[in-house]
Amino acid sequence: MPQYWLMKSEPFKYSWDDLVAETEGVWDGVRNHSAKLNLRAMGVGDQCFFYHSREGLEIVGICEVSVAGILDPTDETGKWAAVKVKPMRKLAKPVSLKQIKAEPKLADCELVRLSRLSVAKITPEEWQVICDMAEG
DNA sequence: GCCAACGTTGGC
DNA sequence: GCCAACGTTGGC
Numbered sequence: 001m002p003q004y005w006l007m008k009s010e011p012f013k014y015s016w017d018d019l020v021a022e023t024e025g026v027w028d029g030v031r032n033h034s035a036k037l038n039l040r041a042m043g044v045g046d047q048c049f050f051y052h053s054r055e056g057l058e059i060v061g062i063c064e065v066s067v068a069g070i071l072d073p074t075d076e077t078g079k080w081a082a083v084k085v086k087p088m089r090k091l092a093k094p095v096s097l098k099q100i101k102a103e104p105k106l107a108d109c110e111l112v113r114l115s116r117l118s119v120a121k122i123t124p125e126e127w128q129v130i131c132d133m134a135e136g
Numbered sequence: 137g138c139c140a141a142c143g144t145t146g147g148c
Numbered sequence: 149g150c151c152a153a154c155g156t157t158g159g160c
Contacts, residue, residue: 008158032143032157054158097159116142116157 003046004122005038006111007063007085008053016050016060020087025063027119028072028082035119039081042068048085049122049130051111058094059130063087091134105129 007027009015019025030036046065052058067084100106106129110120122130 010158034143057159114142115159118157 003041003043004048004124004127005042005046006049006051006059006120006122008051008118008120010054011052011056012054015052016087016090019050019061019063019085020090024066024084024086026070026073026082026084028074028080030072030080030082030118032116032118034114034117036081038117038119038121039083040069041121042083044068047088047127049127050087053118056094057098058096059091059100059134060094061087061090093134093136095130095133099133100130103129103133 014025027039030039042065044065044067046068048063048065049059050061050063052060063085065083066086070082070084071078072080072082097111100109101112106112106126109122109126110117111122114120
């Protein structure tokens with residue numbers, strides 16, 4: 001059974017469109033231990049929301065882990081983890097942070113509780129709630 | 137651009 | 149091993 005995640009990226013550094021253009025992207029540059037543990041816990045086929053931070057502040061698309069458990073190629077120490085992801089689909093309607101905060105069912109999600117965590121875990125229930133919001 | 141939250145570093 | 153200082157992240 002796949003797990004669910006949310007990955008943040010600043011769109012002016014690496015946006016959803018950049019990932020789509022690349023077809024497959026390496027999710028590297030994470031330098032936070034909690035985020036690293038989440039990256040290490042990912043498996044091939046896991047589903048990830050692609051969230052735009054700093055600008056946009058919304059979930060824009062869904063991608064899937066295509067390669068799990070690799071070392072961060074941008075890290076010379078060999079201590080940091082990375083995964084590869086492939087874009088799956090763009091959301092019909094982006095789900096903004098504002099909407100997420102306004103939804104009681106999402107009040108406890110890692111994205112809201114740990115706002116600075118760049119790779120957050122999403123429960124299946126939360127995933128479903130956000131997917132419903134993206135279609136509404 | 138500001139600032140709060142949080143992680144890391146380094147002096148003791 | 150504690151904690152103050154500092155740097156970074158990310159919402160506003």
